[in-house]
Amino acid sequence: MRLIWTLLFMLAGGAALAASPEDDYIAARDKAISDIAAQESANAAVETLDAQNTKAMADLQTRLSALLGPLAVKDFPAAGTINLQSLSDSDIGFGMLDGLRYTTSDNGPSLVATTRGLAERWLKSRADETDENLRLPAGIDAALKLDAFYTQAIGADAAFVSTLDFPLKKPEGADMAFARLGGWTQDVGPIYDQQVIVTLVKGDRVLIAEAPAAPPVPKIAACDALWTAADAAAQKFQEAYQASELKDEKAYDAANAAWEKGDGDYRTCMGEHLPGDPAFPALLAHAQELADHMAGK
Template sequence: MLALPALLLGLAAAAGTPEEDYIAARDAAIARIKKIEEKKPDADVSKIDRKALADLEKRLQAMIGDLSVKPYPAKGKIGFESLSDDEVGSGGLDGLRFAKGDDGPQVYVTTDGLAVKWIARPEEWWTKKSKTPPGLDEALANDEFYTFAVGEDAALSRTADLPISKPEGATFAHALLGGWAQDIGPNPEQEIIVAVRKDGKIYIAEEKAKNYKLIPACEAMWKESEKKTEALFKKYQASGAKDEKIFNFYTAEQEKGDRDYRNCYSERAPKEAFFPALVKEAQEIADRFGAK
C-alpha cells in the first residue's frame, strides 16, 4: 500500500465529521457576528448573517437530506432565522424545517448527534433543575425544550399529554397538546406536538389540533383566578403603582391560576369524550414517520 503524502495525512486528521464541521462553522459565524456587534452595536450584519445561514443550510441538507413524507415539502430550510444573539429567532435547534407556510403542518428534522450537542448548551429549561443536561428522550418529553428548540418568539405551554404508540421502526415517540403564547392563561390556539426518533434522526412535528375542546370546569377555575388578579391589580393601581408587595401577589396569583388551569385540563381531558379523537390525531402524525 502506498503511503499518503504528509500534507494529505494532515488534512485527513484535521477533517471532522459533517456534524463537527457544521458546528465549527456555526460557532465561527456566531463569534464573527458577535465581535462586530460588540465593536459597533448599530452595525448592519444582515449580509454576513444571510451568507452564513445559507452555508449552514447546505450543510444541514447534506446531512439530513430530503423528506418523502406527506403533507410536508421535500426540501427543508434551516430552522432558525439568525446567528445574532440580538435578533429574535436565533439560537434554535440545529435542523431543517419542512413547511409549506407559516400556519400549516410543519416538521423540524435534526440528527441525534446535533440534538445532543444542542441540548448540552446550558439553558434555563434544564439548568434550573439539574447540573447535567438531560438525555434525548428526557428532553423530548419536556415541554420547555420546545420553547427553546423550535419556538420563535413565544413559549409553549403544555395542556395535556397525548398517549401514543411508537410508529414502526422508531425508538421513541411522545405527543402533547399545547399552545404557543407570549402570556399566560387559557390559549384557544392549541396544537399537537409530536416527537419521533428513528434511524438516528429526530422529527418534531406540529399542527393545529382539530378536535380540541374547552373543559367548562377548568374554564370556571380560570375565571375565578381572573377575579382575584383583577382585584389585586386594582389595589396596585390605587397605590400609585408603588406597592411592590401587592404587585408580587398579583403576579404569583396569575401564575398559580395558569398552572391550576393547565393541571385541571391535563387531569380531566383523558375522561372527556373528545380525547380519543385528539390521541388519534397525534398517532396519525407520528405514524407518518414509521418504516416504509
C-alpha cells in the same frame, strides 16, 4: 513492506481524524456567530449585519441539506429551510435547534428534522447553561418531557405550555416517540389555539412535527371557571397596587401569584378532564397519525 504499512497507517489515521459533516457544520456555525458578534462590537451598520447573517444562514442551510438529504414524510415537502432564525445573540430566535424546518404554509403543520448527533450536541450546550431557566437535560428522552425543550428548540417569540401528554403507540422501527398537546403563549391563562407536537427518534434522525390540534381543543367549563375566579382575584390585587400611593409591592406580588396559580390550576384541570371529552379520541388519533407518517407509514 514496512514503508507501505507505515503509509497505510498514516492514511488511516488521517481519515480517522478528518472532521465529520456535523463537525464542519458546527465549526461554520460558530465562526459565523463569532464574526457577527465582532461586527456588532465594531458598531457595523444594520444593513451590513443583515447581509452577513443572510449569507451565513444560506451557507448553513446548504450544509444541513447535504447532511440530512431529502425528507420523506407524508404531507411535508422534501426540501426545508434552516430552523435557526438568527446568528446574533441579540436577536429573537437565536440558538434554536440546528436542523431544517419543513412546511407548506405559515399556519399549517411544520416539521423540524435534525440528526441525533446535532440534537445531542445542542442539548449538551444547554445542560451546561448557567441560567437555570435555560438549562435542559443532556438526554433526549428526559428533554422531551419538558416544555422548555420545545420553547427553545422550535419556538422563537413565545413559550410552549403543555396541556397533556398523549398515550402514543411507538411506531414500528422507531427508537422513541413522544406526543404532547399544548400551545404557544406570552402570558398566563387559557390557550384555546392548541398544537399537537410529536417527536420521533429513528436511527440517526430526530423529527419534531407540530400541527394545529384537529379537532380544536374544546373548552371545559369547570376549567374556565377556575381561571375566571383566579383572574378576578388577581385584578383586585392589581387595582389595590395601582391605588396605593406607595405602590405596595405585596399587592403586586399577590396579583402575580394569583394569576400563576390560576394558570396552573386551569392546565391541571384540562389535563384531568380532556381525556374523558368526546373530542379526545380524535386528538389522539391525530397525534398517532403524525407519528406513523414520521416513521415512514
